[in-house]
Amino acid sequence: MNEQHKYRSTDKMSDLICDNYSLLMVMSRFGLSLGFGDKSVKDVCEAQGVDCPTFLAVANFISEEQYSYSGKESDFSISALMDYLKRAHAYFLDFNLPAIRRKLIEAIDCSGSNDVAYLILKFFDEYAKEVRRHMEYENQAVFTYVEQLLQGRLSDEYNIATFASKHNQIDTKLKELKNIIIKYYPEKENNNLLNAVLFDIFNCEQDLATHCQVEDYMFVPAVAQIERKLKDEQ
Ligand SMILES: [Fe+2]
Ligand SMILES: [Fe+2]
Secondary structure (H helix, E strand, C coil): CCCCCCCCCCCEHHHHHHHCCCHHHHHHHCCCCCCCCCCEHHHHHHHCCCCHHHHHHHHHHHHCCCCCCCCCCCCCCHHHHHHHHHHHHHHHHHHHHHHHHHHHHHHCCCCCCCHHHHHHHHHHHHHHHHHHHHHHHHHHHHHHHHHHHHCCCCCCCCCHHHHHHHCCCCCHHHHHHHHHHHHHCCCCCCCHHHHHHHHHHHHHHHHHHHHHHHHHHHHHHHHHHHHHHHHHHC
């Protein structure tokens, strides 16, 4: 990390979180827990066995308007970034999406006569399935490939450019779901529950978009660089 970045390793971890609360998610996906008092980012990471440059690279990526991969291998660790992405997948699939589904059921009238309610739930389930397919493919195919790459093995059949070219945005369908709810859900006296779930969907959409950007702009170029290096060595 050099001076031009927003956050540095000597900053207090608590200042980072208060500056941008979405970094709470980043922290937990790195396996960092709260209760760090006034410790610096570096000390918190060291105490909890987390790769500090990678944590800072992601925190800065998320908080800065512009990012371009520097090409420096020392900027972050690909395997630490992969751990982070895997934990993010588990968060979306095992926690966030099921929680949104539960809240949706609570908020909409699913008694059977309401066609829009049925449509919303069906749409959501299809969406969750799509996200699962996307993330399981990354966990299984992509990360396995990259782990081999990190051990110095190139593949004849696969490269990261293939993944990048097919890496479709998964937040589009969530936008549609939001629109169905906003535009067509029948009016009721009290919309508190429905509004709460809409807030969750807005958050999830942003979270997923950022997740995909970390993959496209940090992960993919770093992996492509390893591929080039290995090819040159051959
Ligand atoms: Fe992903
Ligand atoms: Fe992805």
